Amino acid sequence: MKSTISVLKADIGSLAGHHMVHPDTIAVATKVLSEGKKQGIINDFYPTFVGDDMEFIISHNRGELDQKVHELVWNALKEAANKAKELGLYAAGQDLLSDSFSGNLKGMGPGIAEMEIEERPSEPFVVFMADKTEPGAFNLPLYKMFADPFNTAGLVIDPALHDGFKFEVLDVYEGESIALNTPEESYDLLALIGTPDRYIVRRIYRKQDNMLAAVVTTERLNLIAGKYVGKDDPAMIVRVQHGLPALGETLEAFTVPYLVAGWMRGSHYGPLMPVSQKDARATRFDGPPRLVGLGFNLKNGRLVGPSDLFDDPAFDEVRRNANIIADYMRRHGPFMPHRLEPQVMEYTTLPKVMERLKGRFTKEEGSKKAKASIYTSTESNE
Ligand code: 13P
Ligand code: 13P
Ligand code: MG
Ligand code: MG
Ligand code: MG
Structure with a gap:
């Protein structure tokens, strides 16, 4: 069943x-x-x-x-x-x-x-859940888990992983998806998913038998509501072991506190900090963005577990680095690249502030109007 x-x-x-x-x-x-x-x-x-x-x-x-x-x-x-x-x-x-x-x-x-x-005889899986960021924040670790041999030794060593994986990527602005195979289309994949605000890894399959290995939440609240209603704090399910990345290979992908979009007012880049359940509370500047990982087994449809995977001194140094990065990013205050780029800020309350300044600009002699507003992301606004 x-x-x-x-x-x-x-x-x-x-x-x-x-x-x-x-x-x-x-x-x-x-x-x-x-x-x-x-x-x-x-x-x-x-x-x-x-x-x-x-x-x-x-x-x-x-x-x-x-x-x-x-x-x-x-x-x-x-x-x-x-x-x-x-x-x-x-x-x-x-x-x-x-x-x-x-x-x-x-x-x-x-x-x-x-x-x-189809439940395997042993069905281990991890649920990763983050607050103060967005679904595209999982693009980087998913690439590492399923396509980077410097992260996942199994891609080299284990014949069951050696053929690679298929990544299904959703373009949230166009509402269309594309499937790309690794390792042969890795560079094409990276060309897309390096823009995590737009291209989101939604599902990953093992290439040799199309076995489903990972699924990510891709709901974009701002696009549904048409205005800022908080961040689309994501979650994902990743199956592990037995011809898939080992548990420790999935966790290894979070050892760099890489920068994600979110944090205060959904408007800032900050480091993703893996934490235990007890530390899964947003505090400093409403963050820093936090990640929890829970490990389970599924047996005859029942959940066995969880194990609180980042409740572990092996991740203390990652958290320390995250705090150092948080300090550094915060010192930029309201400046990019701490604050998000204008296309993304369109969904926040910043355009209302810009609106107030509208009549205050004086025309520069001989200057031409640029084609598109910096506050326009998908259509030009001539
Ligand atoms: P075991 O021999 O303990 O199953 O470990 C195998 C493995 O995949 C370790 O990463
Ligand atoms: P949430 O999406 O987690 O509610 O974040 C909203 C916010 O603006 C935090 O500063
Ligand atoms: Mg939240
Ligand atoms: Mg909230
Ligand atoms: Mg939210």
Whole structure:
């Protein structure tokens, strides 16, 4: 029988700013999901959070984008948002962009990463969840895990990985996708995914047998809502071992606190810091962007685990480096390249400030109007 792992998540409001999920809101959501488990809609679930994002790791046998599973989660998130309102939590209901449920969670605000798989005799997998950044933030580590032999020794050593992987990349602005094979199309792949705001690695398959290995949430709230409603803090599921990257090869990809877009007001580059569950709270400048990794096994549709993978002194030095980088980036204050580029700032409140200055410019003698506004990303605005 096929099993489905679903990671479904949303910011339903948080304690003391965009800081952390309140335990009472998780408690009411857990009640709803427990009821769904009793009714047999889902087999198992693990509720958790990273910063202000509530996350549910769920196992079931109903396939991807299943109406019943999604409706159950929608109800859990709604109840949690009601609790958030009752407690006066900040930005209660933030990511729930629609009032009524219709079919599945797509386009409603919550992030969705799901994989329907044939369970292996041992089915180890990791759920990575980040706060204060966006789905494209996983492009770099996914490339390292599945295509870089300096990260993943198995690409060289293990014949099962040696043929490489297929990356499915989504262009979020055009709404189209492309599949590229590694190692032979690595440079083409990098030409796209080096622009993580636009091109997002959505799924990865093992080339030799098309086995699904990784799935990422790709929902873009700003593009759904047409305005800034927080960052699309991402999550992903990565299967490991037995012809896939080893657990430690997936974790190795996070040993450089590389810069991601997000952090304060979703408007700044900052280092991604891998942390334990207990440190998964946004603090300094609403960050720095944080990552949690939970390791599970799936057995007969049940979740075994988790192990809190970054709760480990082996990552202390990464965190120290992240803090050094955070200090350095912060010293740029409102200047790029700490602050994001103007095309991306279009979805924040900065254009409103620019609007106020509109009548204040005086024309320069003999100067020509440039073609496009710097605040225009996809269309020219002549
Ligand atoms: P084991 O021999 O402990 O299974 O380890 C194999 C492996 O993949 C280590 O990275
Ligand atoms: P979230 O997407 O995590 O709610 O972040 C919003 C924000 O603006 C933080 O400064
Ligand atoms: Mg928030
Ligand atoms: Mg968040
Ligand atoms: Mg968010």
